[in-house]
Amino acid sequence: MAVKRSTILWAAVVAAAVVLILLWKPTVLVYGVQRAGLYAAVAIPMALVLGIVHIVNLAHGELMMVAAYLAYFVANRLLGLDPFVAMVPVALVMAAFGWLIYKATIKHALKAPELNQLILTFGLAIAFSQIANLAFTSQSFKLSLSYVSASATIGDVSFGVFDFVYVAVAVLLAVGLRLFLQRTRMGKAALAVGQNPRGAAIVGINVDRTYGIIFSIAVGLMGIVGSLFLTKQAIFPGVGGPYTMKSFCLVAMAGVGNIVGVLYCSLALGLSEAVINGIRGYAGWSNIVFFAIIIATILVRSYRERKR
Amino acid sequence: MRRPLSFLIPLLALAAAALLPLVSGPYPLAVARSVLTYMALAISWDMLLRSGQISFGIAGFFGLGAYAAALSVLRGGMSPILSILFAGVFAGAVALILGLVILRLRAVYFSITTLALAEIFRVIIQNWSDFTGGPEGLVLPKLIFNGESKSLYWLVLAAVVIACAASTMFEKSRIRLALSAIRNNEQSAAASGIGIFKYLLVAFVVSSFIQGIVGGIQLQGYGFASPDAVFDSNYTLLPLAMALLGGIHGTPGPVIGALLLGIAAEFLKLHIPYGHLVVYGIIIVLVILFMPQGLYGLLRSRRHAVAPVAENRVDAGAWGK
Amino acid sequence: MAISETSLKDVLLFTFDEINKAGGVLGKQLQLIIVDDEGKGDKGVAAIEKLATVDKVDVLIGGIASGVALAQVPTMKKYQIVTVATGAAASTTVEKALGPSPDSDWYFHLHPWDYNQGQSYADGWDAIQKKYPAIKINRIFLAYEEGAFGKSSFDASKAIFGTRYQFDGASFKSALQGGSDYSAVLEAAKEFKPDLFLWAGYAQDALPLLEQSKAMKFSPPVYLGAPPAWPADMSKSPLAENVMLYGMWAQSINDISAASKKFYDAYVKAVGTAPTSYFAALSYSAVYIVADGIKRAGGTDKAKLIAALEATKYASPLGETITFSPSNIIKHQGIRNQKILQWQNGRQEVIWPFEVQSKPIVYPFPAW
Numbered sequence: 001m002a003v004k005r006s007t008i009l010w011a012a013v014v015a016a017a018v019v020l021i022l023l024w025k026p027t028v029l030v031y032g033v034q035r036a037g038l039y040a041a042v043a044i045p046m047a048l049v050l051g052i053v054h055i056v057n058l059a060h061g062e063l064m065m066v067a068a069y070l071a072y073f074v075a076n077r078l079l080g081l082d083p084f085v086a087m088v089p090v091a092l093v094m095a096a097f098g099w100l101i102y103k104a105t106i107k108h109a110l111k112a113p114e115l116n117q118l119i120l121t122f123g124l125a126i127a128f129s130q131i132a133n134l135a136f137t138s139q140s141f142k143l144s145l146s147y148v149s150a151s152a153t154i155g156d157v158s159f160g161v162f163d164f165v166y167v168a169v170a171v172l173l174a175v176g177l178r179l180f181l182q183r184t185r186m187g188k189a190a191l192a193v194g195q196n197p198r199g200a201a202i203v204g205i206n207v208d209r210t211y212g213i214i215f216s217i218a219v220g221l222m223g224i225v226g227s228l229f230l231t232k233q234a235i236f237p238g239v240g241g242p243y244t245m246k247s248f249c250l251v252a253m254a255g256v257g258n259i260v261g262v263l264y265c266s267l268a269l270g271l272s273e274a275v276i277n278g279i280r281g282y283a284g285w286s287n288i289v290f291f292a293i294i295i296a297t298i299l300v301r302s303y304r305e306r307k308r
Numbered sequence: 309m310r311r312p313l314s315f316l317i318p319l320l321a322l323a324a325a326a327l328l329p330l331v332s333g334p335y336p337l338a339v340a341r342s343v344l345t346y347m348a349l350a351i352s353w354d355m356l357l358r359s360g361q362i363s364f365g366i367a368g369f370f371g372l373g374a375y376a377a378a379l380s381v382l383r384g385g386m387s388p389i390l391s392i393l394f395a396g397v398f399a400g401a402v403a404l405i406l407g408l409v410i411l412r413l414r415a416v417y418f419s420i421t422t423l424a425l426a427e428i429f430r431v432i433i434q435n436w437s438d439f440t441g442g443p444e445g446l447v448l449p450k451l452i453f454n455g456e457s458k459s460l461y462w463l464v465l466a467a468v469v470i471a472c473a474a475s476t477m478f479e480k481s482r483i484r485l486a487l488s489a490i491r492n493n494e495q496s497a498a499a500s501g502i503g504i505f506k507y508l509l510v511a512f513v514v515s516s517f518i519q520g521i522v523g524g525i526q527l528q529g530y531g532f533a534s535p536d537a538v539f540d541s542n543y544t545l546l547p548l549a550m551a552l553l554g555g556i557h558g559t560p561g562p563v564i565g566a567l568l569l570g571i572a573a574e575f576l577k578l579h580i581p582y583g584h585l586v587v588y589g590i591i592i593v594l595v596i597l598f599m600p601q602g603l604y605g606l607l608r609s610r611r612h613a614v615a616p617v618a619e620n621r622v623d624a625g626a627w628g629k
Numbered sequence: 630m631a632i633s634e635t636s637l638k639d640v641l642l643f644t645f646d647e648i649n650k651a652g653g654v655l656g657k658q659l660q661l662i663i664v665d666d667e668g669k670g671d672k673g674v675a676a677i678e679k680l681a682t683v684d685k686v687d688v689l690i691g692g693i694a695s696g697v698a699l700a701q702v703p704t705m706k707k708y709q710i711v712t713v714a715t716g717a718a719a720s721t722t723v724e725k726a727l728g729p730s731p732d733s734d735w736y737f738h739l740h741p742w743d744y745n746q747g748q749s750y751a752d753g754w755d756a757i758q759k760k761y762p763a764i765k766i767n768r769i770f771l772a773y774e775e776g777a778f779g780k781s782s783f784d785a786s787k788a789i790f791g792t793r794y795q796f797d798g799a800s801f802k803s804a805l806q807g808g809s810d811y812s813a814v815l816e817a818a819k820e821f822k823p824d825l826f827l828w829a830g831y832a833q834d835a836l837p838l839l840e841q842s843k844a845m846k847f848s849p850p851v852y853l854g855a856p857p858a859w860p861a862d863m864s865k866s867p868l869a870e871n872v873m874l875y876g877m878w879a880q881s882i883n884d885i886s887a888a889s890k891k892f893y894d895a896y897v898k899a900v901g902t903a904p905t906s907y908f909a910a911l912s913y914s915a916v917y918i919v920a921d922g923i924k925r926a927g928g929t930d931k932a933k934l935i936a937a938l939e940a941t942k943y944a945s946p947l948g949e950t951i952t953f954s955p956s957n958i959i960k961h962q963g964i965r966n967q968k969i970l971q972w973q974n975g976r977q978e979v980i981w982p983f984e985v986q987s988k989p990i991v992y993p994f995p996a997w
Contacts, residue, residue: 031812038809056416105593112600115362119552122545123592130585139858139905142836144866149843149997159812160844232840234804234833234860242807245423245541252420277813283800284435284775291424291431298417299409306412333682338675338704345671434775443777444719447699447726455703457678530670532699532726534777537670574675577665582638584665 021275028278029271030159036263036270037167041225043247043262044173045218051257052194052214055106055117059125060247061240063219066128067094067226068235072141075227083143083227091223098219102212110211125244132237142234162232169228173221174260181259190214194257246290253294255301269293318472321563325465329458337461341529343570344464345522350547350554350562351471352518355478356511358557360491361411362419367543368426369399369516373523374538375433378446383439388452392524399520400513407512411505423544430539445534452528460529467525471518475559478514483507553595555602564603638663640909641690643899644916654920655928662686670700677701681708687929688713690915695719695777702726709735711934713915715908718743719781720957730960735931737918737938739911739963742956743785749966750875751789753981754825757969757990760983764992766851770823771798772814772838774830776806782829782855797821804833811841818847825851832858832905839868843997850993858906864975871991875967878910879977881987882948892946907947914945948985 021029046060057063067090075086105124109117148162181187192200193210201207233239250269254261269290276286329337349366356363373395380386380394410421433440440446453459478484486507527533546569547562554565572591576584599606645661653659662684666673673692680686681704689705689712692698698717703726705712712735717723720742727733741749758764769790773779783798790796799817802808811834818826826849828838835854842848853873863869880903882889892913896904904910918941923929926937939961943951947964956962969981971990978988 025816027812027816031810035810105597108597109600112596115357115548115552115556116596116600119549120593120596122549123589123596126589127586127593128589130583130589134583134586140832140860142833142860142862142866144836144862144868146867149840149868151844151846153846158844158846160841162844232837233809234836236805236833238805239833241541246807249420249424252416256416274810274813277810278816280799280817283802283813285431287802288428288431288435291427294424295410295421295428298413298421302413302417333678335675335678335682338671338678342671342675437780443775443780444722445696445699445777447722451703455707526671530674530700531703532670532722534696534699536776537696537700540669542669581663581665585667 017271021271025278026154027157027159028274031277032271032274033167033267034160034163034270035274036266036268037163037165037170038229039246039250039270040170040263040266041166041173041228042243043250043266044170044177044259045221045225046247047251047254047257047259047262048177048221049215049218050251051259052190053106053110053211054194055110055114055121056248057218058118058121058244058248059128060121060222061242061244062125062128063094063098063222063240064226064229064243065132065235065237065240066097067091067223068230068233068239069132069136070094070223071227071230072143072235073136076143076230082145083231087224087227090227091220094223094226095216095220098216098222099212101219102215106215107208107212125241129237129240136237138237140234140236143230145231148232165228165231169224170263170266174263177259186210186213249290249294253297265297322469325468326462329461334457337457339570339574341461341464343566344461344468345526346546346550346570347563347566348464348467348471348522349519349543350551350566351468351475351559352515352522353547354551354556354558354562355475355518356515357551358478358484358491359487359508359511360414361508361512362415363422363512363515364419364544365422365426365516366519366547367539367541368422368429369403369519370523370526370543371426371433371533371535371538372402372429373399373520374527374533375440375446375523376520377524377527378448378533379440381448382446388528392521392528395524395527396517396521399523400517403513403516404509407509411508411512426539426544430535433539434535441534443535445532445537448528448531451531455529455531463525463529464522467518467522470521472559472563474514474518478511479559483510487511549592551602553592553599553602555604555606555608558604561602561604568603637691637908637912639900640896640912641916643895644913646899647895648916648920654923659920666692666697666701668694668697670697673697673701674704677704677708681710686710687923687934688919690715690919691912692716695723695781698723699726705736706732709931711735711737711931711938713737713739713919713938715739715911715915718746719777720744721781721784724956724958727959729958730955733959734935734961736959737953737961737963738956738959739915739918739951741965741967742962743781744788745956745962745965746875746967747785747789750786750969751793753967753969756983757981761990761992764851764990766794766824768795768821768823769797769825769827770818770821770849771796772811772818772826772828772830773798773800774803774805774808774834775800776803778831778857779803779829786827786829797823801830801834803830804837805831808834809837811838812845815842815845815847818849819845823849825849825853827853827855829855831856832860835860835863836866836868839866839872843868846997848994848997852994857908861902861905863905864972868997869972869975871971871973871994873969873971873980873994874977876970876977877907877947877964877968878904879907879968879970879979879987880904881970881976881978882946882985884987885985886944886946886948888944889946889948910946914943914947914951917945918943918951948979 049057071083071086071090075081109120150162151158152161181191189205190210193207197207250262250265253265272289273286276289277283353366376398377391377395380391413421434443490504550565550569551562553569555561573588576587645659649658664676666676689710692714695717699722718740724742727736754766771783771786773783799814801811801814851873855875883893892910922934922938926933939953941953945951951963953961953963968979970977971980973988979985980990
């Protein structure tokens with residue numbers, strides 16, 4: 001019963017917030033949801049890796065950057081592919097790259113303390129972004145695709161609708177991964193490994209292989225996310241860094257292993273950022289909301305757990 | 309035999325460091341200042357790490373210290389030396405208040421909270437333009453000691469000495485036991501009657517105090533602070549990497565790591581002008597893969613047959629839980 | 630010299646090469662020493678210390694980021710090496726830190742200060758409105774990135790435009806810092822109904838801003854950008870057509886200036902693409918100004934070199950002759966004017982100053 005009551009309470013709070021926003025500035029709702037979609041799409045693969053392989057990948061955003069450069073230089077410039085088409089080959093190449101990274105580096109640090117893994121991926125992040133800097137200089141590149149300016153008009157308000165793609169992708173990723181983890185043999189094995197690697201090994205699951213596959217899937221998904229990121233955003237060597245941090249925060253806020261939770265948390269953050277952004281003269285403070293909400297969530301949850 | 313040696317080496321190292329300005333020019337001193345800055349941060353971070361708490365908030369307290377020093381001079385008319393002390397006290401006080409709440413968090417949740425706090429400090433300073441100078445930052449009318457290279461170097465060295473002294477005190481006193489008890493197993497620590505939270509708070513406040521002092525020195529030494537410059541995430545990540553490469557849970561590790569990585573960075577820049585940062589990243593990866601206990605850990609495990617791996621490994625996998 | 634941008638490093642390399650192949654200066658070859666400041670203050674300071682005491686250079690060239698320049702100023706003041714600075718526009722911090730003559734006479738600042746730029750924009754728009762009566766500007770909106778660059782642009786613009794025009798502005802998070810959404814600032818701008826919409830951000834913001842403006846059906850009569858560089862593929866975007874910009878150099882100046890053509894050809898030959906930032910032309914100019922100064926000074930004696938540089942009259946690729954004269958605080962300020970340009974058929978055309986105009990202005994900015 002208690003669970004149910006809190007669910008109703010939450011639903012009421014969310015509904016009230018939505019109504020208030022609608023009354024004040026309806027577009028804020030649109031932009032908040034779109035922003036949330038992008039955050040979630042980028043963060044979900046990190047949640048997968050943290051939930052099962054138990055490493056915080058500080059090169060996460062940089063992998064998105066690598067994928068976007070691949071989609072730009074190889075798929076688009078060389079082969080003339082639209083990012084929506086390019087995301088398939090890019091995802092495959094990235095998955096292979098992920099497997100390689102796992103075998104060459106991460107695998108060997110899994111038994112070390114998490115700090116080692118952290119600094120290892122930090123080193124990878126520096127290497128990736130600096131290689132991009134060396135190869136393509138620090139200047140930025142941007143595709144010009146007419147569909148990203150797709151627009152809808154309600155009354156006298158016009159807004160962009162393309163960014164809903166990110167929302168769709170985020171939902172697809174979350175639902176797809178959940179189905180994969182709960183319905184397929186591979187997924188179930190991965191879940192078992194994530195919960196108890198020693199136990200999983202005893203029942204005959206190849207833990208190392210499972211880690212490798214999950215890491216590779218996550219990096220492959222970054223191929224999709226990176227290609228889609230390229231549709232709208234300019235790319236440059238440092239483009240991934242801020243997204244590593246955002247994703248890390250979102251994943252921690254959702255709670256380790258909670259992939260669907262990333263969706264809700266992104267929504268909460270996207271909306272509150274959009275609200276602060278919408279208040280004239282206070283846009284600069286929207287950055288604070290993101291972090292304040294994360295701290296509040298973590299504190300409240302830890303307080304509740306302690307009470308239990 | 310071991311005791312005098314363990315006294316002698318740090319003393320010799322300190323003497324060598326203190327005499328460096330007499331034999332070297334301003335350029336090596338400028339590099340050394342930067343290395344020592346990171347060294348003090350790495351040591352202070354490791355002091356808290358001994359309790360198992362991984363802070364990502366170094367840049368936050370460092371930046372807070374820099375701004376506390378800048379504002380106390382510009383708005384409060386404080387003397388430069390006093391402003392550095394004020395920077396440390398201010399950062400320590402903030403840590404004390406925040407620590408009461410956030411130190412109850414564990415593992416990744418503590419880390420992310422410290423990271424978020426650092427970001428919050430930055431955003432407040434960036435947006436509170438009237439008082440803090442906003443995104444454009446603050447400029448001091450003149451540097452401490454008129455920017456004289458040797459004095460600046462000794463000032464940063466003093467911060468390192470303070471950090472080392474505090475760190476050694478932690479190692480030699482009761483606090484060490486309390487912190488490693490927290491790291492190893494909190495329940496049994498609580499059961500044995502150690503007031504663990506008190507020690508955790510002390511460690512957090514002292515390490516933040518040092519980070520604040522280092523931030524204050526940085527401000528006085530370069531004469532300028534902006535949110536982007538002093539809250540740069542490198543001030544968090546590089547000390548972490550240095551401590552880890554040198555070896556964690558002790559004073560010598562961060563010292564060795566900072567020397568190694570700091571000098572390597574400058575050396576690489578001179579010899580590989582284009583692409584030095586790529587090599588830098590790869591070095592970090594290789595060291596983690598082949599020296600997982602850091603350089604000092606490697607030395608120790610060579611010397612004693614029993615490797616201290618177990619000590620380092622207790623919290624492995626904690627982030628997954 | 631300390632420089633971080635990879636592409637600007639290339640400019641310095643080929644410019645030195647060009648001068649040395651033509652026989653060098655006073656029969657000697659110029660030697661270039663590059664130190665990367667990595668965009669960090671402490672690295673920038675170490676770089677100056679090295680150049681001053683180890684390499685013992687005669688002249689420093691470079692520097693773009695005001696943040697790094699600020700950390701370097703005290704050290705540069707200590708050595709007082711003759712410096713030709715290509716960047717750092719923030720007057721309230723950098724110029725103030727340099728201080729007045731004679732203590733800052735070793736510093737030759739090529740790039741206009743923020744108030745110089747503001748003044749030149751005001752002059753430019755006055756002249757354009759006078760020449761083209763169809764263009765009426767009463768309301769100006771400035772969208773600025775929330776960092777130091779944007780904020781100082783806003784402060785300087787407000788000081789100059791705030792009194793004569795209806796002026797408003799709002800900040801946004803640049804894509805350079807992880808921003809991805811300009812909706813709030815564009816909505817505020819749309820509500821304000823500006824005659825002139827100006828944005829001060831980075832190359833990464835240029836096209837996403839335009840795309841989102843189009844999606845929101847925000848098409849002010851003048852759409853103007855002032856980033857330090859443009860993305861490499863700006864000219865390929867149909868949305869760029871008739872967007873206006875502030876800058877100092879554009880390919881179209883090749884048509885009227887032989888110096889510009891020479892610079893452009895050398896750049897394309899060395900780098901392989903066209904320059905995306907006027908800082909390339911600025912760095913090129915800096916090297917030639919130094920070479921010319923040394924020649925006239927008969928060597929690198931500091932007092933003689935400063936005197937020679939003071940008398941600089943360099944017909945630069947920017948389409949103007951560069952000379953030095955006092956600005957608000959320092960004694961040696963080079964360029965004061967930015968140009969007003971416009972993208973037309975994938976090329977930046979000069980609209981103002983009219984002496985170097987390459988195409989007439991297209992107005993208003995087409996509604997999509």
